[in-house]
Amino acid sequence: MIYLNSEEIISALSLKEIMDSVEEAYKLYEKKDYEMPSRIHVDHGEKETLLYMPCFAKGLFGTKMLTGFETNAEKGLPVIDGLMVLNDGVTGKPVCIMDAKSITMLRTGAIGGLGVKYTTPENIRTLGLVGTGVQGFYQVVYACMVRNIKKVYLFNRNDEKAFEFAERLQRRLGNIEIHVMNSIRELVEASEVIITATTSEKPVIPADAQLLKGKHFIAIGSYKPFVREFPDELFTVVDKVYADIEFAKEESGDLCIPIEKGLIHSVDIKTFGKLVTGEIPFEESSKGTTFFKSVGMALFDIITAEKIYKRAVEEGMGTNLKL
Helix, strand or coil, X not given: CEEECHHHHHHHCCHHHHHHHHHHHHHHHHHCCCECCCCEEEEECCCEEEEEEEEEECCEEEEEEEEEXXXXXXXXXXXXXXXXXEEECCCCCEEEEEEHHHHHHHHHHHHHHHHHHHHCCCCCCEEEEECXXXXXXXXXXXXXXXXXXXXXXXXXXXXXXXXXXXXXXXXXXXXXXXXXXXXXXXXXXXXXXXXXXXXXXXXXXCCCHHHHCCCEEEECCCCCCCCCCCCHHHHHCCCEEEECCCCHHHHCHHHHHHHHCCCCCHHHEEECHHHHCCCCCHHHHCCCCEEEECCCCHHHHHHHHHHHHHHHHHHCCCEECCC
16 A cells, blocks of 8 residues: 655646546536445534545445535634545455545635536636636646636735736746735625635625626635625626536535525536536526536546556655554
């Protein structure tokens, strides 16, 4: 068995290979070619959560155990942490332990990038990001891979963190203009596509239907039924709503609350894999005001982890461990 740390995971595959892995997972999801229970939440208080995410697919299985401690941000520690264990599908033997926050960061960025690829017109040039934490960085990087983004607008409650994030992003993206905004309203006004990656329990996007109309939204943050980043007003003007998995309709307040209020109907929320497989054509999926909600699933992790593990073995990466 080998252990792969964060640096090894990030260097094992290109970002395109990560995105291809996530697309493959979407196709498996639509074919129902996997075994995966709904994600298990274990909450301790209001700010501390353990997520348990097992999955069996493609002759192997794995489990991601992820912690979400929101107060860690105040301590200078990662809000998300944990381990991914990959097992041989024939013997059940554990073959690899990986840093889970890196897997999550990379595949979640790819999820957002695919959201931009399939739900926005090809000629968009402006992107807004609300929430400049660990997840936000790769959201922007992947978005800029799939669209010719010219300007990126950022907002974070902590200005210092926002400017640090902007400098890091500038080093990565080069000539793209990057601006830190004074308010989320200004960010939404300036952006054609808006990605939210926050831990806020209450909507961060302005409750202004006319402001939101015609925009494209990628929602990454909310993964609990009482947590939402978007206001009711969005669902009075939205034309198309997509979710990465069916369970998102129950797990995220950004979907289950509007459903409960009758603002949207569950049957009208389409799974994103239908865009990847072509069942819903791009000409249809990117028109009007669009909203894509991702809560993530273990299938993303296991397909991505398998490819990282195989590359690591080929390249002699990792630290050998004995149980």
